[in-house]
Amino acid sequence: MSRFGFGALLLLFAGVVRADSFDNYFNNVLALVPSSKNAEKVTELTPDLMVRHSRVLPNIQGTLLVVKTNEGRFSKLLVQPARQKTSAEDSVPILLIDRFVTYRDGEERAIHAQGKNVRLFGDFRFNLDLGQVVPKELGADLRFVVDGDNISLQPRGKAEIYVVTKHMPEANPPKGTKLVVGEKFEPRYFNGSFKLYDDGRRSGLLKLTVADDGEVSGVYYSDKDGQKYDVTGKVGTPNHQIQFTITFQRTLQTFNGYMFTGDGQAIAGTAKMQEREAGFYAVRVEKE
Numbered sequence: 001m002s003r004f005g006f007g008a009l010l011l012l013f014a015g016v017v018r019a020d021s022f023d024n025y026f027n028n029v030l031a032l033v034p035s036s037k038n039a040e041k042v043t044e045l046t047p048d049l050m051v052r053h054s055r056v057l058p059n060i061q062g063t064l065l066v067v068k069t070n071e072g073r074f075s076k077l078l079v080q081p082a083r084q085k086t087s088a089e090d091s092v093p094i095l096l097i098d099r100f101v102t103y104r105d106g107e108e109r110a111i112h113a114q115g116k117n118v119r120l121f122g123d124f125r126f127n128l129d130l131g132q133v134v135p136k137e138l139g140a141d142l143r144f145v146v147d148g149d150n151i152s153l154q155p156r157g158k159a160e161i162y163v164v165t166k167h168m169p170e171a172n173p174p175k176g177t178k179l180v181v182g183e184k185f186e187p188r189y190f191n192g193s194f195k196l197y198d199d200g201r202r203s204g205l206l207k208l209t210v211a212d213d214g215e216v217s218g219v220y221y222s223d224k225d226g227q228k229y230d231v232t233g234k235v236g237t238p239n240h241q242i243q244f245t246i247t248f249q250r251t252l253q254t255f256n257g258y259m260f261t262g263d264g265q266a267i268a269g270t271a272k273m274q275e276r277e278a279g280f281y282a283v284r285v286e287k288e
Helices: 003-017 047-052
Strands: 039-042 063-068 074-085 093-104 109-121 125-129 132-134 143-145 150-155 159-164 192-198 202-210 216-222 228-235 240-246 250-257 266-273 276-285
Touching: 047 063, 047 074, 074 109, 074 159, 093 143, 143 216, 150 159, 216 240, 250 276
Parallel strands: none
Antiparallel strands: 039 159, 063 074, 063 159, 074 093, 093 109, 125 132, 125 143, 143 150, 192 202, 192 276, 202 216, 216 228, 228 240, 240 250, 250 266, 266 276
16 A cells, blocks of 8 residues: 555544544543542532533533442443423423443443433433433433423432543543654564454454564454453564454454554554455554
């Protein structure tokens, strides 16, 4: 691939490679919220309180909530107070959940439930473990209350609501060392994080570590559900060639690729899963 072609590739996927600030609040960060000075536990989240904290996240408008569910999982929500038109003249208050993610216990990124564009009307209840609006008989984590001018989101049962009042530095992605490729290509250039695109069907975050003997280890986080998988492999001959295997729960997928020797910013090649061969490429990310 030419340098021009690679530049076009980077422009095309620039918005995908870089996650936004909401995405970077992974489960390990959410677990810090109950004791953080940057969050406040509330029993009634009013529209005024939502508006007051609607610009906490960099470059995102909306209030960041962290909820500990009745089943003990952590969930993050981006919410806004809104109104739903019922006729040309009338409307009713609603809570708009722009997006939410509930994480699996003990996992950094593995997703238990997720969704977006959920509208809660008065007396609607929401179960974050199921990721659904539910009747009161099933039990819920949240209830949207509309009683005249008294409007609020309230926890139900053992659930706890925390509003993030200041962006948490723990959610800032680590900055990688900027790669400088010398005249002689070195296997260590494979060290780092890459956004992997597999046959236009799957994608995720690939983290590679190369030992002095060329052995490759690492992890892969699926974009689909955040699940973590082990990666093993070896740098080959020539030394800008790499083979690595992702061990999924029920199968293996092997990748054979070559890193761009001019700048080390991408790997491209073929992947094989259950005798089916297809193309892949991976673009280096300086921030995860």
